[in-house]
Amino acid sequence: MSAAAVPAAVLDNTWDDPTRRAPLVVGENDFATVTDTVAGIIERPRPPRAWYVAFTAALGGTLVLFAMVAYLLWTGIGVWGVMVPVGWGFAIVNFVFWVGIGHAGTLISAILFLLRQKWRTSINRFAEAMTIFAVICAGLFPAIHVGRAWFAYWLFPIPNQMKMWPNFRSPLLWDVFAVSTYATVSLLFWYMGMVPDLATLRDRAKTKLRFYIYGVLSLGWRGSNRHWQRFETAYLLLAALATPLVLSVHSVVSFDFAVSIIPGWHSTIFPPYFVAGAIFSGFAMVVTLVIPARQLFGLKEIITVRHLENMAKIMLATGMMVAFSYATEFFLAWYSGNPYEGFTFLNRAFGPYAWAFWIMFSCNVLIPQLLWFKRLRKNLLILWVISIFVNVGMWFERFVIVVSSLSRDFLPSSWGYFKPTAVDLLTLAGSFGLFLTLFLLFLRFLPMVGMAEVRSVMPQAHLDIGEHLGEGDYHGEILHQHEDLFVEGDGEVTP
Amino acid sequence: MNDAPAVVERSAEAGGLYGLLAELPDVPALLQGAEQIRDAGYRRWDAFAPFAVHGLNSAMGLKRSRLPWLVLGGGLTGTAAALLLQWWTNAVDYPFLISGKPLFGLPAAIPVAFELTILFAAFAAFFGMFGLNGLPRLHHPLFHSDRFRRVTTDRFFIAIEASDPQFNETETRRLLEEIGSVHIEEVRA
Numbered sequence: 001m002s003a004a005a006v007p008a009a010v011l012d013n014t015w016d017d018p019t020r021r022a023p024l025v026v027g028e029n030d031f032a033t034v035t036d037t038v039a040g041i042i043e044r045p046r047p048p049r050a051w052y053v054a055f056t057a058a059l060g061g062t063l064v065l066f067a068m069v070a071y072l073l074w075t076g077i078g079v080w081g082v083m084v085p086v087g088w089g090f091a092i093v094n095f096v097f098w099v100g101i102g103h104a105g106t107l108i109s110a111i112l113f114l115l116r117q118k119w120r121t122s123i124n125r126f127a128e129a130m131t132i133f134a135v136i137c138a139g140l141f142p143a144i145h146v147g148r149a150w151f152a153y154w155l156f157p158i159p160n161q162m163k164m165w166p167n168f169r170s171p172l173l174w175d176v177f178a179v180s181t182y183a184t185v186s187l188l189f190w191y192m193g194m195v196p197d198l199a200t201l202r203d204r205a206k207t208k209l210r211f212y213i214y215g216v217l218s219l220g221w222r223g224s225n226r227h228w229q230r231f232e233t234a235y236l237l238l239a240a241l242a243t244p245l246v247l248s249v250h251s252v253v254s255f256d257f258a259v260s261i262i263p264g265w266h267s268t269i270f271p272p273y274f275v276a277g278a279i280f281s282g283f284a285m286v287v288t289l290v291i292p293a294r295q296l297f298g299l300k301e302i303i304t305v306r307h308l309e310n311m312a313k314i315m316l317a318t319g320m321m322v323a324f325s326y327a328t329e330f331f332l333a334w335y336s337g338n339p340y341e342g343f344t345f346l347n348r349a350f351g352p353y354a355w356a357f358w359i360m361f362s363c364n365v366l367i368p369q370l371l372w373f374k375r376l377r378k379n380l381l382i383l384w385v386i387s388i389f390v391n392v393g394m395w396f397e398r399f400v401i402v403v404s405s406l407s408r409d410f411l412p413s414s415w416g417y418f419k420p421t422a423v424d425l426l427t428l429a430g431s432f433g434l435f436l437t438l439f440l441l442f443l444r445f446l447p448m449v450g451m452a453e454v455r456s457v458m459p460q461a462h463l464d465i466g467e468h469l470g471e472g473d474y475h476g477e478i479l480h481q482h483e484d485l486f487v488e489g490d491g492e493v494t495p
Numbered sequence: 496m497n498d499a500p501a502v503v504e505r506s507a508e509a510g511g512l513y514g515l516l517a518e519l520p521d522v523p524a525l526l527q528g529a530e531q532i533r534d535a536g537y538r539r540w541d542a543f544a545p546f547a548v549h550g551l552n553s554a555m556g557l558k559r560s561r562l563p564w565l566v567l568g569g570g571l572t573g574t575a576a577a578l579l580l581q582w583w584t585n586a587v588d589y590p591f592l593i594s595g596k597p598l599f600g601l602p603a604a605i606p607v608a609f610e611l612t613i614l615f616a617a618f619a620a621f622f623g624m625f626g627l628n629g630l631p632r633l634h635h636p637l638f639h640s641d642r643f644r645r646v647t648t649d650r651f652f653i654a655i656e657a658s659d660p661q662f663n664e665t666e667t668r669r670l671l672e673e674i675g676s677v678h679i680e681e682v683r684a
Contacts, residue, residue, distance in 0.1 A: 031545060031649035157584055165584035169596045174606035181610040185617040192621055200545075200647040219631035222638070223646040225529075225555060227628045228547040233560045234624035238617060241566075245613045252606055455649075456546040461522060 013306045014378060024119055024457050027301035031455050034302060038197075038449045039204055041297045047444055048296055055440045061433015068427040069144055077147050079423045086406040086418035091145035094428055096398045097281070098138035098435075099179060099253055100274075102186070103246055104282025105131025109189060110242035113235075119310055121453035122303045125197075126293070127286050128190040129448070133438040134285070135183045137431045142175075171255035178252035185245055189238045192231075195221050196452040250274040257401065264344040264405035269328055276321035280364070281394035283315045287387035291380050293443060302449055305378055312377040315390065319368035322397075326365065340410055352417055353404040356396050363393025513636035513684040514540075514656040515667055516643065517676035522548055525651040528674035529554040532653060535670055539659035543643075543652040562623050569619025570612045577611035578604060636684045654682070 013022040025034060041047075072079055082089040105127035112120040143152045155176045157166055166173050198218035205211035221227070251271035258270040287308065294303040333345040348357050367389045370376050377383060408415045442448065455461055519525045522544075529542050533556040542551055585591075586598035596603065625631065637643050637654060646652055653674070655667050671679050 035545075035648045157580060163589065165589045167591075167593060168581040168585050168607060169593060169600070169603045171606075174610075177607045177610040181614040184614060188617055188621045192624070196546075196647065203644040203647045215633070219625065220633060220635060221630065221647075222635055222643075223543040223545060223652075224628075225542040225544060225548070225551050226557065227630070228544065229552050229557055230560045230562055230624045230627050232547050233562045234620045237563060237566050237620045241570075241613050241617050241620070245610075248606070248609060248613075252610075255606070452546040456549075461546060461548065 013304050014309055014374075022306055023459070024122065024304070024306075025302055025454060026304050029301055029458070030460055031458065034454055034458070035200060035204075035451055037298060037302065038447050038451050038454075039201055041299075041443070042201060042445060042447065043204065043206070050292075050296055051440060051444065054436065058433050058436035058440055061430050062437045063430075063433075064426055065430025065434050068423055068430055069140075071423065072144055072427075073149055077145075079421060081418055081420045081424050083416065083418070085409065085414050085416045086403055088402050088406060089418055090420055090424040090428055091141045093395070093398045093402050094431060095138050095141040095145075096253055096274075096402075097395045098134045098141070098431065099182075100250060100278035100281045100394065100398075101134040101285045102131040102138070102182070102282060103250060103275070103278035104286050105129070105134075106182075106186060106189075106242050106246035107279050107282065108286070109193070110239040110246065113239040114243060117310075118457045119307055121450055121457050122307055123286065123290060123311075123449075124453070125190070125193065125450040126290060126303075126448050127282075128186065128193070129442045129446070130282075130286060130289060130439065131186050132183070132190060133435050133442070134282075135179065135186065136438065137435050139179060139183065140431070140434075171252065171259045174252045175256055178249045182245060182249045185238070185242055189242055192234065192238065193450055193453070194446065195219055196223070196231075197447040197450060199223070200451055201447065247275055250278040262405050262409055263338070263340040264348070264401070267329065267332070269325060269332070273322070273325035273329075276318050276325065277394060277397060280315060280318035280322050281391060283311050283318065284387040284390035284394070287311050287315070287383060288391060289439065291384045291387075293448065297443070297448070299449065302454060305380070308380065308383060309374075309377045312371050312383055312386075315387070316368055316371040319364060319371075319390070323365040326361070344405060344408070347408055348400060348404045351404065351408065353400060353407070356400050356404070360393050360396040360400050363389045364397060367393075510684045512657045512664075513682045514654050514658075514662070515664075515671060516637065516640055516652055516654045516680050516682045517671040517674070518642060518678040519651040519653060519675065520677050521651065524675050525653070526550055526554045528653055528676070531674050532655065532670070535661070537655055537659050537661055537667075539656040539662075541654055543637075543646045543654065545647055545649055545651075548651075560627070562620065562627060565623040566616050566619045569623075570616035573611040573613070573615030574608050576615070577608040581607060636682050640680060640682055642678060642680070 011026050013024075013026050015022060029037075080089055080091070082091075105124075108120050108127040109124045109131075112124075142155075143149055146152050146155075155166060155173065166176075168174075195218055198214050199221035202211060202214040202218045205214060251274065254270035254274035257265040258267055260266060290303060290311075291308065294300055330345050333341045336342075348354075367386055370382070370386060376386075403418050407418055517528075519528055525542060525544065525548060529551060532540055533554065542548075542555055544551065581604045582599045590598050592598070642650070643652065653671065653676075655662060655671070661667075668679060
């Protein structure tokens with residue numbers, strides 16, 4: 001069976017002609033070479049030197065994080081810069097930032113799946129892993145921000161000797177449920193999708209240890225089509241469940257702000273604005289991580305330039321939504337006629353935190369405009385640098401929202417100025433260390449590309465019959481329409 | 496991966512006949528072969544592939560899975576559990592007034608109800624799928640076959656179990672040859 005209209009060794013798949021379907025895997029690849037490439041990353045005796053360098057740095061960051069958390073628990077919240085009136089400092093900024101990062105993973109794995117965007121198959125595993133590690137980093141911050149972290153379990157409705165229950169009428173408790181559900185469902189989705197690939201690693205295992213570890217993790221998966229049928233059903237259902245879930249998570253996070261009466265927070269635009277920002281920042285993080293990873297591990301034929309260009313387009317689209325939200329906030333601050341609201345926004349742009357506002361504005365609104373140009377989207381170095389600017393900008397967005405509103409609310413006598421301490425800064429840096437440590441371990445020990453899913457979008461996976469090439473999903477019908485095309489016995493297809 | 500990799504030896508102990516395992520060369524052959532086995536009236540058989548092959552479900556004559564009903568049940572359980580939990584804890588067992596809000600109000604209960612609906616439905620999808628598939632299991636007779644290891648990489652198989660009422664070693668083997676198998680082997684239980 002030949003791949004007819006698509007030449008075997010296409011390397012540039014970024015054309016815009018909609019009549020020519022772009023291949024999702026470039027180069028001369030078949031099922032076995034794709035498997036070799038992806039599984040080979042895990043099976044090679046040693047990772048590349050750059051992996052060790054990155055892992056050492058990341059592990060150092062993790063140790064800094066642990067040290068800072070230990071110091072905080074030992075001494076108390078006073079080691080941070082939080083003080084009346086700014087009671088929500090870096091911990092909440094970092095929490096919102098990290099939860100937002102996770103959203104791109106779910107968007108790629110669930111929403112793009114429902115929209116039948118098949119290019120997602122090369123990057124969804126990678127992005128889902130990023131989601132889980134980002135949510136782990138996010139979950140840490142509220143837990144240590146409660147002050148007496150050993151009482152953090154009071155957030156959960158656990159029967160206790162005090163005969164007390166948490167207050168379900170508070171958005172902070174909704175957040176506990178939203179984030180823990182999100183973490184759990186993301187983990188289930190990620191692991192379930194990985195089971196067939198773990199079975200591949202089991203079947204290729206050359207040592208007993210690998211055979212047993214991947215054997216247990218793959219749960220006895222044997223590629224049975226009766227299993228695949230339920231697997232696909234479950235996958236579709238989980239995608240359909242994760243789609244409203246991911247939209248709800250950052251909406252609920254935004255309720256933490258919007259349900260209060262602080263000027264600059266009390267706004268109905270917050271849920272969609274937060275969700276767009278989350279996807280924007282999450283895609284930026286995927287791009288930041290995937291560009292070096294594909295280079296380092298030789299995945300350029302599976303994670304192609306077209307994949308990166310598509311992500312750049314999503315960044316541009318969500319970045320424009322974020323820019324529109326900023327504009328709407330300013331417009332409504334003026335149009336509402338509310339003097340406190342109006343003051344808050346002028347204060348954001350020209351007050352003591354103007355520096356943070358303009359960093360945010362440049363990184364999130366001005367710099368992403370470069371993505372309008374195809375030449376710049378295809379230049380991976382430029383794309384990578386833009387993605388880092390977006391990461392920075394989105395962190396500052398949360399800083400501006402949290403800190404500028406709290407530092408100057410209704411009464412000038414209660415105004416203040418939040419300054420982070422060294423512990424604040426080191427904890428933030430350390431959270432990146434934890435994130436990267438987990439991520440680098442994932443790259444080394446688990447399949448970073450969903451091999452089974454990539455196989456299913458390769459031309460060899462379909463009945464490519466002449467003009468029907470690239471028709472999309474064949475749910476069995478084509479077989480019945482074209483029974484006459486089969487030559488008995490040898491499986492060859494002739495038009 | 497052209498030659499067989501030096502993989503871990505698996506247990507070669509074997510009992511009675513489990514069935515016949517046939518290897519098919521590619522996706523069209525698998526789809527066409529599955530239709531013929533289906534039409535020949537076999538019931539205890541299966542097709543194996545390294546990814547979900549589109550069209551194979553109907554080629555095998557599989558009925559729709561009942562998994563969606565389990566997931567619906569899981570979701571409704573989650574909704575009910577969340578509403579009961581919030582009402583009982585905040586309005587019955589430990590009623591306390593805060594900001595003049597009602598002890599139990601549906602709008603404020605929606606976010607948690609939504610989250611638990613999704614959570615329970617996702618558990619139902621995950622555990623339901625593996626449960627209906629009879630997984631996890633540590634061993635299966637097909638794992639005795641060395642060729643079968645490639646099923647998770649790039650090979651396609653059809654296995655007909657000896658317990659199928661229609662199974663007959665010579666007849667079944669002939670059918671498997673007819674559908675274009677490139678290799679047929681007996682698998683011991």
